[in-house]
Amino acid sequence: MADRNEPLAQVKSRRDTALATLVGGVPYIAWLGVRFDRRGDELTAVLPFADRLIGNPMLPALHGGVTAAFLEVSAIVGLTWTALWDDMEAGRIAPDVARPDSLPRLPKTIDFTVDYLRSGLPRDSYARSRILRLGRRYASVQVEAWQDNRDRPFAQATGHFLMPQG
Amino acid sequence: MRAQGRHGRMDAQDGAGRMQDDDAVAPRAGAAGDAGPEIGPDADQRLALARQFLEQIPHARALGMVVTALGAGRAEIAMKWRPEFVGDPRTGVLHGGVVSALMDTCCGAAVMADDSGPRSTATIDLRIDYMRAAKPGQDIRARAECFHITRSVAFVRASALDDDDGNPVATATGAFTVER
Numbered sequence: 442m443a444d445r446n447e448p449l450a451q452v453k454s455r456r457d458t459a460l461a462t463l464v465g466g467v468p469y470i471a472w473l474g475v476r477f478d479r480r481g482d483e484l485t486a487v488l489p490f491a492d493r494l495i496g497n498p499m500l501p502a503l504h505g506g507v508t509a510a511f512l513e514v515s516a517i518v519g520l521t522w523t524a525l526w527d528d529m530e531a532g533r534i535a536p537d538v539a540r541p542d543s544l545p546r547l548p549k550t551i552d553f554t555v556d557y558l559r560s561g562l563p564r565d566s567y568a569r570s571r572i573l574r575l576g577r578r579y580a581s582v583q584v585e586a587w588q589d590n591r592d593r594p595f596a597q598a599t600g601h602f603l604m605p606q607g
Numbered sequence: 608m609r610a611q612g613r614h615g616r617m618d619a620q621d622g623a624g625r626m627q628d629d630d631a632v633a634p635r636a637g638a639a640g641d642a643g644p645e646i647g648p649d650a651d652q653r654l655a656l657a658r659q660f661l662e663q664i665p666h667a668r669a670l671g672m673v674v675t676a677l678g679a680g681r682a683e684i685a686m687k688w689r690p691e692f693v694g695d696p697r698t699g700v701l702h703g704g705v706v707s708a709l710m711d712t713c714c715g716a717a718v719m720a721d722d723s724g725p726r727s728t729a730t731i732d733l734r735i736d737y738m739r740a741a742k743p744g745q746d747i748r749a750r751a752e753c754f755h756i757t758r759s760v761a762f763v764r765a766s767a768l769d770d771d772d773g774n775p776v777a778t779a780t781g782a783f784t785v786e787r
Contacts, residue, residue: 469702506708
């Protein structure tokens with residue numbers, strides 16, 4: 442049960458620090474340019490458009506690999522975030538941006554299936570993941586990415602993950 | 608369905624000619640059903656065109672992908688391990704997204720290298736199975752084979768390898784559009 446009287450700044454700082462530690466510890470997330478918007482426990486992955494993300498310069502369109510990577514990053518961060526939420530809120534872990542090992546290890550992708558629904562436009566992209574199941578060893582995650590219209594996703598994926606042990 | 612449309616024509620420049628253009632490669636000119644080993648000037652030219660094609664894909668260039676082999680419906684693409692591609696800094700293992708991008712590109716290249724000469728292709732779906740972590744510091748290669756193609760769909764499988772050749776890092780299967 443959350444402490445109703447806990448100072449708001451403290452609540453926000455705890456959550457933002459945990460998220461920054463999680464995301465900042467992965468070089469590839471920074472290279473791709475993905476960041477995360479947080480509303481309470483809800484995360485939205487944001488991929489600002491950049492020329493180096495193009496896969497088809499004639500159209501132009503995002504590279505299918507970029508789309509897959511963006512979905513996978515979103516799924517892994519979303520899953521880890523959900524898995525550590527209780528420990529974070531209870532103060533059982535103390536994330537430290539300077540020490541990525543202050544968080545549990547990341548889940549490992551077992552398999553990942555991407556459906557390409559329409560061409561990725563040269564625009565910013567957004568993604569949200571949904572944890573279908575989070576067990577002690579295995580987890581299943583669904584993730585959807587869109588650009589201009591939330592109701593018109595341009596790609597979606599489902600993946601299975603092996604959760605860190607110990 | 609317009610689908611992803613990310614793999615453009617394997618044109619050298621503009622609409623000048625497909626990778627499978629008669630001028631560039633004539634795999635069927637002489638022998639019927641010529642599916643022999645890809646050697647000789649035609650194969651070299653085909654490889655050069657494919658390299659040029661990949662050079663023009665900004666994201667492939669950003670990841671440092673290079674076409675290392677090309678045959679009928681087959682492609683091999685390699686890229687270097689770089690610290691910024693790491694997914695888990697505690698181990699130095701490449702992020703799955705990098706492997707996905709490499710596999711997707713290689714599968715697309717295999718479709719484009721089909722003897723029927725598709726004008727362009729786009730990924731419909733791609734499933735990747737991650738069998739083990741890629742060894743930190745080692746270059747990674749993908750090999751893809753378009754094992755069946757219809758008028759509008761290509762079926763492709765691929766594997767990703769590091770220095771341990773017989774023990775793939777990941778395998779992939781996918782369906783791709785075929786634009787004629």
